[in-house]
Amino acid sequence: MSKMIFVSLPVTDLKASMAFYQSIGFKNNPQLTDETAACMVWSEAIKFMLLTHAKWRTFTSRPIPPKTSSEVMLALSCDSRDAVDAMNRAAAANGGTADINPVEDHGFMYARDLADPDGHALGAMWMDTSAIASADKAG
Template sequence: MVWSEAIHVMLLTHDKWRTFTDRPIPPTTSSEVMLAISCSNREAVDAMNNAAADNGGVADINPLQDLGFMYNRNLADPDGHVWEAMWMDPTAIPGANDEGQGSAGA
């Protein structure tokens, strides 16, 4: 699956994954990593979360986070891998525009 020019995601069956490694596939009750995907706006975050729920995943496995300048929702794919759809407006971070502060609030 091509996400952008810089990001490609391989979606594999368990049998195909086993050709890459002998390591066991963890149960859906565990977490390995959270893969964050930056979205263009809040609506895109909601759309990704809803698409996961509509296609065998689980929406909102952690509480929705809305900090004003940042908005995210976490979902689990059918194998239990955690994905974070997030949107951020760095110019809206409290203190980001204060004199002497970097664009991310140093």
């Protein structure tokens, strides 16, 4: 079995959160989805588990942080700078918040941070890996 990561996130409104994640490029896996949880697929190796607060509490008694806090920022790779911008626009149009931090543009890397409807921080980023390989050879 290949290694995978399942990111579990507590969400206030499961259906709204599913719609948000679909709008920014995730696909739903209905085999791992019910009225308390939804598996949203970013890639073969990366899946987000959106959990209602009641479901979340079956995993931990730790408090759910408020929308205004950040515990982790999850960077999602995109195919182009335009795809980064499109994800940010889709986030804002579907209940999230665009540009929660200043835009980062380093030429070879471009990133814009956003938040989902529950305040979970995500980074949409594009990187020109050939520029990094060239810098490694030159160094």
